[in-house]
Structures are given as structure tokens and as C-alpha cells.
Amino acid sequence: MTAATHSTPFPQVPETADAVLDGLDPEQREAATALNGPVCVLAGAGTGKTRAITHRIAYGVRAGILQPSSVLAVTFTNRAAGEMRGRLRQLGAGGVQARTFHSAALRQLQYFWPKAVGGQLPRLVERKVQLVAEAAARCRLRLDRNELRDVTGEIEWAKVTQTVPGDYPAAVAKSHRDAPRDPAEIAQVYRMYEQLKQDRGVIDFEDVLLLTVGVLQDRHDIADQVRRQYQHFVVDEYQDVSPLQQRLLDLWLGDRDSLCVVGDASQTIYSFTGATPEHLLNFRTRHPNATVVKLVRDYRSTPQVVHLANGLLAQATGRAAEHRLELISQRQAGPEPVYTEYGDEPAEAEGVARRIRDLIASGVSAGEIAVLYRINAQSEIYEQALADAGVPYLLRGAERFFERPEVREAVVALGGAARAGDNDSLLDDAVDLPSQVRAVLGTKGWTAKPPAGSGAVRDRWESLAALVRLGEDFERAKPGATLSDLVTELREREAAQHAPTVEGVTLASLHAAKGLEWDAVFLVGLTEGMMPITYAKTDEQIEEERRLLYVGVTRARVHLGLSWSLARSPGGRASRRPSRFLNGLRPGSGSRAARAATSGVAGAAGTERGPAARKRTRRGPVLCRVCGKTLTEAGEMKLMRCEDCPSDMDEALYERLRDWRSHQARDLGMPPYVVFTDKTLMAIAEAVPSNGHELAVISGVGARKLDRFGTDVLAICAGGEPGGDDEEGS
Structure with a gap:
């Protein structure tokens, strides 16, 4: 019998414990029968991990090895926990607790609070935004709705990483995190927020975990009681645990090792929330x-989709890449992934809509088709294209473009300016439609330069920028159009997209698509600056973007389309380039280009361009300075040694160079990698150059950076202080 990931609507309960194992493949069966000691199930996308772990629990229960009430299975969403409970009941293993971390902790906290502290557990604040707003006001800081959301997210991140307010600025710097405001201001709001909660006797979502940890740490009698109750633990999506969740899990376990974890480091895409794959990797x-x-047998996707997914991860770097799983499709062959390059964004959206219409005509259900993009602001053009093509759609994980508060406010403001006409002083210096739109939206938060970092502020800017682009495109299509004409067009678009739909094509961000799958998936907007996103700066952030694309690829069962456009609008300059992640995979791109694109030497903006890049690729073979082997990987060539050859790097020197780089980047107002990448600093710390010639031969330095930074770097390598105050160099 072939293993499958989809069950029949009303399956028969297996008659015996051995019958629970029927239908499992050899690896799933191995996982299901490994009931003793610590167990780690590394499960690739589409390999039936939920099937394996539910059958493992059920087999242990039905064989009499596990008592149902002694098992605690934890995962990350209520939907996943509910699915797990349902499957366990179908397998005859009802009574097993399957909960989220927070649900399990809250249940324990409510039960033990009277004994541990006395009285009733403080009230749980469902939405902390209002309290954060009050905390900001008391700190005399004005935060708009989007900034409030971002600062609230930062407080949540700090708490799950067990960072107290006083340590927040240092933690942000150490993690290379883009804070939405001055970290010192956020720390101040965070401190006031905690004080307000204490004054009012309330707790928040993260406190549930923190307080449970505190009770189990301080009250050994309570910890012992919990451990007597739960003697066997299963953790799903283990790559997504935060340091706080891991601490709670350790306390639940005590000194026992009856633990089974399931995860895939290649699907770690939530590090911005505090999730880390380190616990899985370690x-x-x-x-x-x-x-x-x-588990590497992929029952979801065709060999063609799986081949692309494997190729995408084959170019990855970092620790997660070392533990990647090579998937093996168990499905019959299907169509090859289709790579399509378009001249501009409207052409891309229209082309995707046409392909979707053809798929629906061929018999593919609209509900089995998805369009996935990097950021929610990209949805508008696909909403419009599908509406124009008469294809029903629904948005997942985001409001419709015209229902977003910032878009509603902007359209109202544009309508007001149109009605005021010559009486609106905002428009005095705006001579054409695009400049009028920019002038009005400038009062709503749009700026010519996007804000740094990600989050709600960036999302708001992207929405307003989309309206600015609409204004430019509208004026180009209808020269002489007025602001009133544009507002009428926007109202018509809004009305067209309010048509009720029962089943439709899913429009979703890549993050929102995690855990879902469709027969046909279109990955759109795959250009440098969008995939990877422009604010992904460090090597770790770039690699997380690659994993995000991998998650998108592995959502497809049969049909997969990947597309990008060379220009934003018709007739625009074709300056965009396809995502570096597609190099070596799409037709016409070789593995040499792929290595150069993914080595990280060019930072977030893409691979190196121009004469310098061409000169570098013409060099002769580079040999490892340790073992003499010819080097082929860009990262190894930068270090002048194999990745697995021993490093003689001066760790203290490396840290001094990193500190100096941070100072330089701050003074220059640019990301640190623009000064020198991590790999280049590592190479410098290994070589410890004593003169300009020795420094210049290190890959990633070059004549321009030697002139600009060479004196400082050589001074640091010699154990001294950088020259520092030279205006041109800093």
C-alpha cells in the first residue's frame, strides 16, 4: 500500500496496534515505532510528517506503551492542534492532549496559580495594542496605528527571546534587527508597558509562557506534579520554537529524554518573530x-517541482543548508515549471491571469490555484488582472487592497483634493497628475525614499507607493487626465473587486501560504529587491529569503509558474533582474552565475555588476591555502580555503572589525555589508594583513575600498585604533 497524506472522510478505526502502521512508508514506520528515548524526525515538505507523528502516538497508545493522558503533543497553531486531535481520534487514540504551547501553558497556569501565588490568575489581555499606545503616550511619544503595530511586535519579540527592556537596544544590535524606531525609545515604551500591566493586574500572551516558566522554576513540587502527569512529549514544527518555548519544554521534561521533535530547518521563515532552527540543528x-x-519521500509534488525545490536549496549556505533534505517525489511526472519574463508588471499580472483562466478551462478548480507574492502590497495588480479576466479570487492573510485603512484614507484624501481643485494649497506647485498624487499622499506618509526595515510602516508605504504608481500609469495611459478622473478610476476598481465570491483563486503572501498546498501555484514578482527583499541585508536574512521561496515552490502539487518583469510600467526602463535564487535553475542561467549570485558578496541588491565582476570571473583557479584543493564556491574563494578546512581566524580581531564596520556603516548611513561582508571580514581576520598589498589581494576588498578603509583596517589588524576622524573616509 502506498503511503498517502490525505485520508478518506470517514476512515475505519484500525483494529489493532499493528494495523495503525498499515500504509506507512519505511521511514514513516521507523518514526512511528521509535518510542524510546529522544527521537528527531527531519521531515521535508510534503513527506507526511503529521501522518508519521500521529501514527507514532497512536501506535504507542494502542500497543499499551503510552498512556493517552501522559502524552502532550504541542504545535504552533490551533488549526494544526485540532487536525492532530482529529487524526488521533480516528486512529483510536482519543484522550491525548494536542495543544499549542500557549494553550498548554495557560491550562497549567490556571490550575496551579492559586497554589503557587494565591487568588485567581490575572486577566489575560487579548489585544495589547491599546496598552502599548498608552505606554507610548506616557513616554510622550506619538505613534500612529502602523507604528503601534510595529512597536507591539518588537515587545513580543523581546519577550519570546527573554530580553528585558534594559537589554533591548543591545539585543537589536546583536541580532542585526531593523527596529521601527530608535531602540532606546522602544525600550522606554516596553518598560512603561510592563509597568502598566503590573499596575492593572493583567498579563499578556507572552506572559503566559514566562509565568509558567517562573512557576515551574520556583516550585519544584509543582514541576514534579506536571512531570508525573506528562511523561512523553511530541513537538511539531520544531524549527519554529523560540528560546522561551524551548525553556518551557526543558522544564516540562526535567531530566528525562522522552521527547520526539519534528521539523525541517529549510522551512524556517519566521525568525523575525523570535523563531530559531538552532534547537533543531543542535x-x-x-x-x-x-x-x-x-522523511524525504514527497507525496505532494511532481518530480519536476521537487527537482526545482532541491536545486533551490542546493545553492543555500549556512547551518540550515548543511541539514537540508533531498526530497524524492513519489508522484507521476507532470509538466515542467514554467519560467516567464515579462516586460512590465501589468503584463505579468495579465499573463498570469490568462494562464489561470486557461487552467480553469482545462478542469483545474479555481480553489486549487494560488498566486503567491513577497509582500501584500503586490496583491492589487493581481486583484485587478483577475477581476478583468472574470476569474474569482480571495485574499488570504490580508485585507483587499482597497480595504486597507491606509488606502481608504488615501483615496478619501485624493477625492477631497480633487473637489477642492485650485483652492487646495497642496496642489499649488503640482503641475501634472503624478505630482498632484505625490503631494496629497505625502501628507499620509508617502515619501520618495522607502523607510528602512520591514513591518507595518513599510507595509503602509508600499500601499501608498502602489497608488503613486497607479497615478503615474493612469496619466501615461490618459494624457491630460485630472485628479478627479483618477479618483473615479480608483472608485471603479474598488467596486469591481467587491464582487462576492464563493470559491476562487487564492492570493496570498509567501508567509501566509506556509502549511497550505494547491494543484497550481504562480510565484510572481521574482526580481532582485523583492526576492530577496531589499531590506534583507545579512547573509542570514538572505538565506531566510531563499527558504521563503522554497516554501512557495513546495506548495505546488502539479503546475508551477515563476515569473518576473523587467520594468514597473509599460515603456519604463527595463532595469530589473530576475532573482539571484533562480540562477542555475531557470533556462539560460548557469551554475557559475548561481554561485556568484548566492555567495553573499554583493549584499542585498544582487550580484556584482560591471567590469569588476567580469574581471573576477576571469581569474585562474583559486587554491585552498590549507589543503591545496581547487576552490569552486564563491564563499570558499573569498576565504581562500575549503569551508571544512580548519580556520585560524583571530576571533578577537574579527569582533573588533565588526564593531568598526558597524560604526562606519552608521556614519555613512548604509548597511554594514556595503562596507565589507561578513565573509570578507572573516578572510581579513584569518589573513591578518600587515600592508596594503596583502589587504588588496583579499577577495571583497578592491582598490576603492582599499583607498577608503585600508588605513583603518590595517591599524586594527596591527592591534591599534583606526585613524577614525578622517571626513572622507567616514
Whole structure:
């Protein structure tokens, strides 16, 4: 019998424990029967991980090895926990607790609070935004709605990473996190927020975990009672645990090792919320005797889709890449992924809409088709194209473009300016329609230069920027159009997209698509600056963007389309380039280009361009300075050694160079990688150059950077202080 990931609507409960194992493939069966000691199941996308772990629990219960009430299975969403409970009931293992981390912790906290602290558990604040707003006001800081959302997110991140207010600025700097405001201001709001909660006797969502940890740490009698109750733990999506969740799990376990974790480091895409794959990657180090099972048989996607997914990860770097899983499709062959380059964004959206219409005509259900993009602001053009093509659609994880508060406010403001006409002083210096739109939206937060970092402020700007582009495109299509004409067009678009739909094509961001799958998936807007996103600066952030694209690819069962456009609007300058992640995978791009594109030497903006880049690719073979082997990977060539050859790097020197780079980047107002990448600093710390010639031969330095930064770098390498105050160099 072939293993499957979809069950029949009303399956028969297996008659025996052995019958629970029927239908599992060899690796799933190995995971299901490994009931002793620590177990780590590394499960690739589409390999039936939920099937494996639910059958593992059910087999243990039905065989009499596990008591249902002694098992606690934890995952990350209520939907996943509900699905797990349903499957366990179908397998005859009702009574097993399957909960989210927060749900399990809240249940324990409510039960033990009277004994541990006395009285009733403080009231749980459902939405902390209002309290954060009050905290900001008391700190005399004005935060708009979007900034409030961002600052609230920062407080949540600080709490799940166990960062107290006083340590927040240092933690932000250490993690290379883009704070939405001055970290010192956020720390001030965070401190006031905690004070307000204490004054009012309320707790928030993160406090549930923190307080449970506190009770279990301080009250050994309560910890022992919990451990007597739960003797076997299963953790799904283990790559997404935060440091706080791991601390709680450790306290639940005590000194036992009856733990099974399931995860895939290649699907870590939520590090901005505090999730980290390090616990999964370090599992075998912490538990040397662990049973490790790898699930690599992909039952979801065709060999063609799986081949692309494997190729995408083959170019990855970093620790997660070292543990990547090579998937093997179990499905029959299907169509090849289709790569399409368009001249401009409207052409791309229209082309995708046409292909979707053809798929629906061929028998593919609209509900089995998805269009996935990097940011929600990209949805508008696809909403419009699908509406124009008569294709029903629905948005997942985001409001419709014209329902977003900032878009509503902007359209109202444009309408007001249109009615005021010559009496609106905003428009005095705006001679054409695009400049009028920019003038009006400038009062709503639009700026010519996008804000740094991600988050709600960036989302708001992207929405307003989309309206600015609409104004430019409208004027180009209808020369002489007025602001009133544009507002009428916007109102018509809004009305057209309010048509009720029962089933439709899913429009979603890549993040919102995690855990879902469709017969046909279109990955759109795959250009440098969008994938990877422009504010992904560090090597780690770039690699997370690659994993995000991998998640998108692996959502497709049969049909997969990947597309990009060379210009924003018709007739615009064709200056865009396809995502570096597609190099070596799409037709016409070779592996040499792929290595150069993914080595990280060019930072977030893309691979190196121009004469310098061409000169670098013409050099002769580069040999490892340790073992003499010819180097082929760009990262290894930069270090002048194989990745697995021993490093003689001066760690203290490397840290001094990083500190100096941070200072330089701050003074220059640019990301640190523009000064020198991490790999270049590592190469400098290994070579410890003593003169300009030795520094110049290190890959990533070059004549321009040697002139600008060479004196400082050589001074640091010599153990001295950088020259520092030279205006031109800083």
C-alpha cells in the first residue's frame, strides 16, 4: 500500500496496534515505532510528517506503551492542534492532549496559580495594542496605528527571546534587527508597558509562557506534579520554537529524554518573530543517543517541482543548508515549471491571469490555484488582472487592497483634493497628475525614499507607493487626465473587486501560504529587491529569503509558474533582474552565475555588476591555502580555503572589525555589508594583513575600498585604533 497524506472522510478505526502502521512508508514506520528515548524526525515538505507523528502516538497508545493522558503533543497553531486531535481520534487514540504551547501553558497556569501565588490568575489581555499606545503616550511619544503595530511586535519579540527592556537596544544590535524606531525609545515604551500591566493586574500572551516558566522554576513540587502527569512529549514544527518555548519544554521534561521533535530547518521563515532552527540543528548535540529519522519521500509534488525545490536549496549556505533534505517525489511526472519574463508588471499580472483562466478551462478548480507574492502590497495588480479576466479570487492573510485603512484614507484624501481643485494649497506647485498624487499622499506618509526595515510602516508605504504608481500609469495611459478622473478610476476598481465570491483563486503572501498546498501555484514578482527583499541585508536574512521561496515552490502539487518583469510600467526602463535564487535553475542561467549570485558578496541588491565582476570571473583557479584543493564556491574563494578546512581566524580581531564596520556603516548611513561582508571580514581576520598589498589581494576588498578603509583596517589588524576622524573616509 502506498503511503498517502490525505485520508478518506470517514476512515475505519484500525483494529489493532499493528494495523495503525498499515500504509506507512519505511521511514514513516521507523518514526512511528521509535518510542524510546529522544527521537528527531527531519521531515521535508510534503513527506507526511503529521501522518508519521500521529501514527507514532497512536501506535504507542494502542500497543499499551503510552498512556493517552501522559502524552502532550504541542504545535504552533490551533488549526494544526485540532487536525492532530482529529487524526488521533480516528486512529483510536482519543484522550491525548494536542495543544499549542500557549494553550498548554495557560491550562497549567490556571490550575496551579492559586497554589503557587494565591487568588485567581490575572486577566489575560487579548489585544495589547491599546496598552502599548498608552505606554507610548506616557513616554510622550506619538505613534500612529502602523507604528503601534510595529512597536507591539518588537515587545513580543523581546519577550519570546527573554530580553528585558534594559537589554533591548543591545539585543537589536546583536541580532542585526531593523527596529521601527530608535531602540532606546522602544525600550522606554516596553518598560512603561510592563509597568502598566503590573499596575492593572493583567498579563499578556507572552506572559503566559514566562509565568509558567517562573512557576515551574520556583516550585519544584509543582514541576514534579506536571512531570508525573506528562511523561512523553511530541513537538511539531520544531524549527519554529523560540528560546522561551524551548525553556518551557526543558522544564516540562526535567531530566528525562522522552521527547520526539519534528521539523525541517529549510522551512524556517519566521525568525523575525523570535523563531530559531538552532534547537533543531543542535538536537543531536544535546541528545547524542537520539534516534534520527529522515522523511524525504514527497507525496505532494511532481518530480519536476521537487527537482526545482532541491536545486533551490542546493545553492543555500549556512547551518540550515548543511541539514537540508533531498526530497524524492513519489508522484507521476507532470509538466515542467514554467519560467516567464515579462516586460512590465501589468503584463505579468495579465499573463498570469490568462494562464489561470486557461487552467480553469482545462478542469483545474479555481480553489486549487494560488498566486503567491513577497509582500501584500503586490496583491492589487493581481486583484485587478483577475477581476478583468472574470476569474474569482480571495485574499488570504490580508485585507483587499482597497480595504486597507491606509488606502481608504488615501483615496478619501485624493477625492477631497480633487473637489477642492485650485483652492487646495497642496496642489499649488503640482503641475501634472503624478505630482498632484505625490503631494496629497505625502501628507499620509508617502515619501520618495522607502523607510528602512520591514513591518507595518513599510507595509503602509508600499500601499501608498502602489497608488503613486497607479497615478503615474493612469496619466501615461490618459494624457491630460485630472485628479478627479483618477479618483473615479480608483472608485471603479474598488467596486469591481467587491464582487462576492464563493470559491476562487487564492492570493496570498509567501508567509501566509506556509502549511497550505494547491494543484497550481504562480510565484510572481521574482526580481532582485523583492526576492530577496531589499531590506534583507545579512547573509542570514538572505538565506531566510531563499527558504521563503522554497516554501512557495513546495506548495505546488502539479503546475508551477515563476515569473518576473523587467520594468514597473509599460515603456519604463527595463532595469530589473530576475532573482539571484533562480540562477542555475531557470533556462539560460548557469551554475557559475548561481554561485556568484548566492555567495553573499554583493549584499542585498544582487550580484556584482560591471567590469569588476567580469574581471573576477576571469581569474585562474583559486587554491585552498590549507589543503591545496581547487576552490569552486564563491564563499570558499573569498576565504581562500575549503569551508571544512580548519580556520585560524583571530576571533578577537574579527569582533573588533565588526564593531568598526558597524560604526562606519552608521556614519555613512548604509548597511554594514556595503562596507565589507561578513565573509570578507572573516578572510581579513584569518589573513591578518600587515600592508596594503596583502589587504588588496583579499577577495571583497578592491582598490576603492582599499583607498577608503585600508588605513583603518590595517591599524586594527596591527592591534591599534583606526585613524577614525578622517571626513572622507567616514
